[in-house]
């Protein structure tokens with residue numbers, strides 16, 4: 001593939017299983033994707049689909065059960081990570097309240113990474129912190145504040161400043177805006193976009209909110225019960241979702257225009273609840289809820305099917321012998 | 335340019351100081367809402383002042399030692415000696431004031447020795463929760479907790495020689511695991527917090543995570559416990575002295591004084607009652623203060 005050479009991060013057949021008293025939880029199962037330098041990959045899924053687990057495995061907080069992670073073409077999973085690597089991959093957590101130490105000032109919070117990775121000479125740390133605060137659009141005198149004095153959005157901005165402080169090539173954003181109100185959310189997303197432009201940093205943007213992806217991600221990967229069901233360019237994806245699950249998701253996204261409404265697949269409604277990850281359905285994880293279930297779906301896990309260079313779908317509906325169906329549905333859409 | 339920068343920085347410092355002052359004022363407001371806490375604070379301050387300035391405030395500072403004055407033995411409390419005198423004519427009030435000094439020293443030494451290793455072990459065990467390190471440290475602490483404190487202290491002081499140093503050693507040995515337990519509980523939940531994970535992902539060293547990220551979040555609980563423990567350690571020290579395993583005469587120890595006085599009950603009641611009241615006074619003071627701190631600091635956490 002063309003993409004392979006210039007990818008920053010490449011995840012191959014990643015698995016992360018947890019052993020719990022109830023049984024083995026396959027939180028992440030056979031997940032593969034790549035992230036190019038400076039791009040944003042959206043990782044979307046409902047609660048419990050394994051997004052955070054995938055993120056923690058990528059940043060090295062979890063060791064994968066199986067599979068490999070390549071960063072800048074070097075295999076990095078299952079080994080102790082170098083200091084340089086730890087600098088190069090950063091994370092912004094879901095809960096801004098817990099991601100800043102309540103006993104430290106903003107100065108202390110930002111000094112640690114700057115010192116640890118010798119970003120600037122010791123004498124210039126104070127200035128550098130104020131620069132960082134300016135970058136994330138906080139007043140310079142926030143350097144003296146403590147997290148308890150900050151609003152949720154301001155905390156998240158400090159967390160972003162911390163991630164950015166060491167000039168990483170990749171930041172994993174784990175639902176960075178889910179704790180924020182709508183206007184704050186818009187502000188943070190705009191800020192993240194500006195920072196990406198300025199520093200050419202790649203994002204893995206994790207969210208359960210598909211509508212966010214439209215403005216944020218260049219490519220989108222949809223997860224369901226630990227597996228990916230579809231990866232596509234955001235534009236293609238919103239134009240024509242392929243997997244029944246993603247169609248279901250998109251049909252529940254509020255739309256702006258009439259044209260968009262017309263594009264929506266007809267009457268896609270969810271049936272039933274998400275199965276428990278301990279008691280996984282056989283075959284395709286989505287088959288109990290799928291309105292287009294085939295006989296094979298509860299017997300065989302669907303393989304990746306490349307629709308084109310930028311698009312994969314994991315669904316039996318699109319197997320080779322059903323390529324006709326794609327052609328048909330494309331025709332219908334146009 | 336440069337002067338402007340220092341100007342700004344001075345302004346920040348002032349703001350920062352104001353913020354601290356505000357926090358303190360808020361804390362004091364909450365603390366003083368409970369009259370018992372304030373009483374505790376006053377008692378503790380009074381005891382500390384008496385202990386520190388004992389040589390100057392005691393009417394007969396020399397009576398702290400082995401002084402004999404046969405002209406004034408067993409005098410009941412009165413104008414000359416507010417709390418009376420003992421069998422060798424020493425002023426009881428002076429001995430009690432020096433007794434405070436002794437009790438505080440005992441408390442400070444024991445906690446000063448027990449808390450740091452206890453805290454460090456608790457931090458390590460909590461941070462490595464669920465691993466072999468955790469199990470090893472916590473089971474080791476459990477062994478000490480399983481031994482009844484007074485019995486351990488008694489066996490140590492009787493195997494070695496019964497003196498104040500060995501008594502403190504004994505109390506220290508049975509005290510550190512309480513700090514390990516306390517900090518373990520806090521650290522094991524703090525290690526799941528994102529700010530700890532963030533430091534790990536960033537590549538921060540384990541000592542940094544233990545002492546800069548986790549420990550500061552345990553300090554208020556530790557501080558409260560130290561205050562409460564001062565009372566308990568003083569009681570245990572006094573108990574050991576009471577049974578003759580702690581301070582030896584002529585050291586002015588409150589427990590020893592109670593024990594010596596007991597022989598003269600009920601006729602020379604002051605020899606027992608006043609030192610016993612003094613113990614109650616100190617212990618009560620630390621307990622009330624500790625409870626007050628706990629309430630204030632618990633609210634501050636939220």
Ligand SMILES: Nc1ncnc2c1ncn2[C@@H]1O[C@H](COP(=O)(O)OP(=O)(O)OP(=O)(O)O)[C@@H](O)[C@H]1O
Pocket residue numbers: 018019020025026027045046047048049050051052053054208277
């Ligand atoms: N440490 C763990 N031990 C056991 N099971 C876990 C652990 N972490 C996650 N899981 C399980 O793995 C599954 C995926 O969890 P994960 O947190 O990755 O989901 P998520 O997509 O991030 O969900 P959310 O939107 O709620 O954050 C869940 O069923 C969860 O219960």
Ligand SMILES: [Mg+2]
Pocket residue numbers: 051052053094174
């Ligand atoms: Mg999550």
